[in-house]
Amino acid sequence: MKRWASLEKPMRTKNDERWFYQKQGFVKSVITGFMVLAVLFVSFGSVSAEETPAISDSEQFIRWHSTAFGTGWYLNNYVQSVIQAEDGSYVSVGFTSPYQNNSIAQHAYMTKFNQNGSIAWDTVFGGGADGQGTASPNTNYRFLKVIQLANGDFLGIGQTDDNLGMAVNGYQNIFAVRVSNEGNVIWQKAYGVQDRETNVNAWGAAENVDGSIVVWGSYWNRYNDYDRGYHILVELNLSGDGNLNQTNLITDDFGNDSTIDATDHDMKKTADGGYLAYQNICTSGALWTDTLVKLNASGQREWGLALIPKESSTGYGSSRVQNSSICVLPDGYLIAGITTVAADGGLSNAPIVYKLDLAGNVQWTKVYQHLTLNNQATDIFACQTADNNVILSIVNGYSTTDFTAFKVASSDGSIQWAKSYGNTTGFERGYGGNAFITIKENSVGQLLGVGNGFITKFSGDGSVAFVTEKFTTQVRDSFNIIDIEANAFTDAGAMMKFTFSGTMSQKDLSLLTGLTAQDSSAVGEPATLQSIAITTPASKLQYQVGEALDLSGLVVTGTYSNGTSKVETITADNISGFDSSAAAINQVLTITVGDKTTTFTVQIVGSSEPGVGVFTGFLGQDPYGSYFLYNKEDFNNSFLAYQINPSLPSAKMYKHYLNNGCQIVALKDLNKGYMDYSAAASACLLAQMRGESFDINSYFGRSDAKLYDEAVSNVGIVDQYGNVTY
Known part of the structure; x- marks a missing residue:
């Protein structure tokens, strides 16, 4: 869009505006059929589409990355916590377990993922043979939790057994690091x-x-x-x-x-x-x-x-509740853990969930069986959802390594859905192939999981839109829900x-290792067209009656669900609404690609009577040199509505004119095009001084009627609601 390097036309003052309205009233009294307007300048900028993330929030994906930081024959990446940041990205923390150069040491890491699962940045802290700073070899650093602070920074906390002059002989200290939203380390400390x-x-x-x-x-x-x-x-x-x-x-x-x-x-x-x-x-x-x-x-x-399940309910005399997570709800608390019950002729480690009111009274207690392929659960993670229910993810115990996620209603403990996830081949053989993930509901109700070397996002009901050999899902519908009686010791x-x-004591640390994680492969939903937009208007937007459609210069860009965009091929078959058989002021043409549409406006010009013009609109120009065309009738009506009540919907066209600081520079004639406003106003005043009537359409047909001598392009067509199309 054209912009002037400097403002050749000064900003009007309120006094200018009042004078102009006085002048406008005078001019309107002698000019039949058109109104001359110019108003207070208000800055106006170009409008651009909101930046689209690499993969839209609606897209599901799984993305693999390197399973550890560095190289070595014994490498693992243990995720402990994941959050969604305020900017929509995701941050996870945990620790690695590499064996390198005859040194065994765990490194704490913090990784920020973009919305499409790619790695934005990562930081790694710790000792070992490849450690730096004050870290000692063969020592461990672990992050166990991450939170985001009010200014956008992240705080990772955990533990270390490094000999820092506090805890000694393998005993542990608290380890904490504050990292900026851009991945820069602000401070790192130990407390012991x-x-x-x-x-x-x-x-x-x-x-x-x-x-x-x-x-x-x-x-x-x-x-x-x-x-x-x-x-x-x-x-x-x-x-x-x-x-x-x-x-x-x-x-x-x-x-x-x-x-x-x-x-x-x-x-x-x-x-x-x-x-x-x-x-x-x-x-x-x-x-x-x-x-x-x-x-x-x-x-x-x-x-x-203190809650202890009764043997009469579990069939096992030594049932205990362990590995529990707390979810704080508006009406109480939901606690999810693991207990042991008699099942299938043996013992099963099963998820147990109980609900407390705000005073600590037990509302219900449930045990869930046959949610994993071998009816064993060795770990559990709870995620509170926006609807104040809870999604639990558990790991299959013993020989299998797939995981199961299921949603529990906080009101009664019923299961709303349950699905298992794992390796496709593994499922066919009776076991899965992906380890436990730390799961989180994101801001749009999807589920985000981070696991050993992968990050995935799927729908809020647990369904997955993609299937790969490495990651697929199975619906679990043969589970059992058992009501459990428990001894609740309220004096505990x-x-x-x-x-x-x-x-x-506290101690400043310098432990950044310089190790980095690597993106690997990614699988997502097939990219679908989300929208189309005109990025360059057609060169020809004005036609004579009978002329054929000309799409030269027209560029239409499509935006896809995976965040990519491309220029679409547009032919006459993609265009509807074009009719040059008769004159038309604003003819709307529709571009269709797939099921997506956008529109633009053309004019069909043709003489109505020899020597007589057809006044159709006002051409306004803002202080930056941009042009806007206002339909004559709509503009006059909008002006009158604004005088009655500026908040009326019918006043929006005139408010667009005011808000963008436009001045009328030309009048649109259906036959000749843009006519110079100043020349038309002078002709009108001259007729008044002579005592003659003045008709703008007759003036347009005269040989001395002056055309607007500036090149006019990229005109924004303003509709009665103040919307602009090009």
Whole structure:
């Protein structure tokens, strides 16, 4: 679109506009059939289509990438957490397990994926033979959780057993890294206890409204220092730059008789600013089982619950609930874990889900069987959905490695759908071929999964639009849902929060390894045409009566579901609506490609009477030199509507004129084309001074009627609603 390098016509002031309306009233009184208008300039820019992501949000795909960072004969990529970022991309964290150069070390990694699953950036931290910075060889760094902060940065948290001068002899520290949205490391730190042999792990985090960060995890002291039990929860309060402000411990208050599994835990913030904390606890004379404690915002216990399934329901006397995840719902909490039940003549590890109200009362408890090919589930991940239900993904146990996802209604525990995913050949042989994925519902209701060396996106009902040898799906419809009775000990978990009396230290790190992940192959839905648009108008937009259609210069571009675009081949067969048998002011032609359409407007010019013109419209020009054509009748009607009420729909054409700061530079004659406005106005005033009537159509037919002498191209046709077509 043409733009002037400088504004040759100055911006009008409000006084200019008032004067013009006064002049307009005078001119209108003596000119029959047309209205002369010019208004206050308002800046106007070109309109472009919204940037399309590489693959649209509606597209399903699976994309493989290198299974680890670096090279070696023992490489794995263990995904621990995935989120969708504010810009629609995805970020996952976890750790690798390479064997390189006689060194075994785990590296923590954070990877950002574009919406189509391709890798935008990745960062890797750790030691080992190829580590850098302060990391020691043969040490491990793991990310277990990632969150996005209010300014767009990401915080990865986890653990390390590196000897950093805090925890020693293989004991663990909290490891945290803040990374910008562009993948630049802002800070990386470790936090640990120097006193004796202590493990401190992090597996949850949240940002406060003031930009500070709370990190929670587990704390274990071999020598039971501070007389608070061997295994308890820890809470670190950090500033936005990672500096440690305060350390709190949250104890179960069972004392020395309790043991907490340091790897089996969860904690979620609740709507009231408190927490719901979960640990797998074993007390003296009791079984290992879920223990939940609701803490208020001050860290004081509101209620506790330990849930142990009854043997009469499970058929097994030592059933326990473990590996649980918490989902916080508007009307309560849904807890999903694994338990053991008698099934098929043996024992089965099966998903168990129970619902609590906001006061911790059990609403229902369900066990799900035969959701995997061998009726075993060894791990479980819970994802809350936008409709406040829960999608669970589980791994087949023992010899099979495919995974199953199923959606559970939070109201009653019923299954809405269930599907298994795995290797096509593996399914045919009775087992799958893809390991467990960390699953997440994205902002448009699709499911996003990140697994060992792959990322996939499929529909919200679990269906997959693509089938490959490496990834396919099977519907599971032979599952069983069992109502379970359980003992609920509501006096359990007498936890409370108190300030740590020991010394929690922090240390700055420099562990970026320089290793990178590699994109591999991708499979998606077949690309389908999403839209077409005119990117270059046809050279000929004005025809004489009887002329044939000319599509020279016309360029139409199609946009496809995989984010690609291409120029479409357009012939007369793609065009409808063209009729040059009679004059037409604005004839709309429709371009059709497949089932997609777009339109443009042409004019058919023909004399109505010898020596008489046909006034059809006003040609306006904005301060940047762009042209807009307004139909005469519609423009006059829109002007009158604007005087009555500017918010009327019929005033939109005139509002377009005002908002774009246009001035009338020419009048459109159906026969001759664009006639110079200034010359027409002068002829009108001259006729008035002579006491003669003035008819604009007769003026157009005169030999002295002046054509507009500027080259006019790329004219935007404005309809009565203010929409512009070219």
